[in-house]
Amino acid sequence: MSLTRSAAEGPMDPPGRPARRVSMADVARRAGVSAQTVSRVSNGHPSVVGSTREQVLTAMRELGYRPNSAARALKYGQFRTIGVILFTLSSVGNSRTLEAIVDQAAEEGYAITLIPVAVPTRDGVLGAFTRLGELAVDAVIVIMEIHLLDAATVSLPAGVPVVVVDSDADDRYTVVDTDQIDGARQAVRHLLDLGHRTVWHVAGPEESFAAERRATAWRTELEKARRPVPPLSRGDWSAESGYRAGLVLAEEPDCTAVFAANDQMALGLLRAFHEKGKVVPRDISVVGFDDIPDSGSFVPPLTTVHQDFTEVGRRCVERVVRQVRSEPVEPGTTLVPTRLVLRDSTAEPSA
Incomplete structure (x- = not known):
């Protein structure tokens, strides 16, 4: 039996010889376009019309073409890749922010290289930054909800475009x-406006920048309203830690309203209050933070603060890509607004 292969079908090497890498010229022949058009499609250039782009992408898939990132970087000065350094994916905020970054990077024609920090220590962060220097990335986004980035001994490599999420990185x-x-x-403010005398708080972990900001705002708002500031309860973002805090708060006769620093801990509160015979919101009102997709399905549906993770991810990518393009981006903090989502877990205090 003989095998034949036309030139249009792509390269084929003699038996026993390793197959050569599919080239841009091979793709161009298969798609019936110029090598320059293939290059533009490969680099995500917006000038290629949809039908032509699809022809080229189909040829790439059929031939198994993979762009040579090293050669592309030498030619264009870019790898079209963004590194993302992060401490953990276990928190809802980090995982949803990363998802938004990946989606927006794809829109911009960039891939993502994930660089996890295995150990939440200064040395762990420094190790991640060291690995960054060994990878083919054009820029880096740091998702670091703990204060390690604030230490004077920790800094990113000079000349690398950087955007930081959820950290007190100053200017x-x-x-x-x-x-x-x-x-x-x-x-x-919502709980006070309903008529509650004060608001108890289940905070996130002490090392978390976000938890610190939320706890500080809770205390400041109570002091501004000249209301008593109850003892702060400390959780670790998990529903289990919220549950443990709820068992204690259920025994506090003056506790009629609780603000939990995230929705998972609020879920734990709801379970603890139910087990202790407290009806939400008749006996105790509960507010969370995040507005996770399931928060509307809690029993009762949870009043919570909505975070726009999609917008956070979009702005991160937009700002870091502008730096890659040598466009001016001022240092400092950009804040994405939040909004309170009212559901059934809050009400006026019972008489």
Whole structure:
């Protein structure tokens, strides 16, 4: 049996010889376009019309073509890749922010290289930054909700475009974050406006920048209203930690309203109050923070502060890409607004 292969079908090497890498010229022949058009499609250039782009992409898939990122970087000075350094994916905020960054990067024609920080220590962060220097990335987005980036001994490599999410990086870097303070303020103000004498708080972990901002806003809003400031409860973002805090708060006779620093801990509160015979919101009102997709399905549906993770991700990518393009981007913090979503877990205090 003989095998034949036309030139249009792509390269074929003699038996026993390793197949050569499919070239841009091979793709151009298969698609019936110029090599320059293939290059533009490969680099995400917007000037290629849709039908031609689809022809080229089909040829790439059929031939198994993979762009040579090293050669492309030498020619264009870019790898079209953004590194993302992050501490953990276990928190809802981090995972949803990363998802938004990936989606927006794809829109801009960039891939993402994930660089996790295995150990939440200064050395762990420095190790991630060291690995960054070994990878083919044009820029980096840092999702670091703990204060390690604030240490004077920790800094990113010079000359690398950087955007930071959820960290107190001062004016050293461009920072994009949810307006944590205003979101917490809205939650506390809502409960006070309903007529509650004060608001108890289940905070996130002490090392978290977001938890610190939300707890500070809670305390400030109560002091501004000249209301008593109850003892702060401390959780770790998990529903289990909210549950443990709820078992204690259910025994406090003056506790009629609780602001939880995230929706998962609020879920734990709801379970604890139910087990202790407290009816939400008749006996105790509860407000969360995040507006996770399931928060409207809690029992009762949770009043919570909505974070726009999609907008945070979009702004991160937009600002870091502008830096890659040598467009001016001022350091400092950009805050994405929050809004209070009213559901059935809050009400006026019972007489």
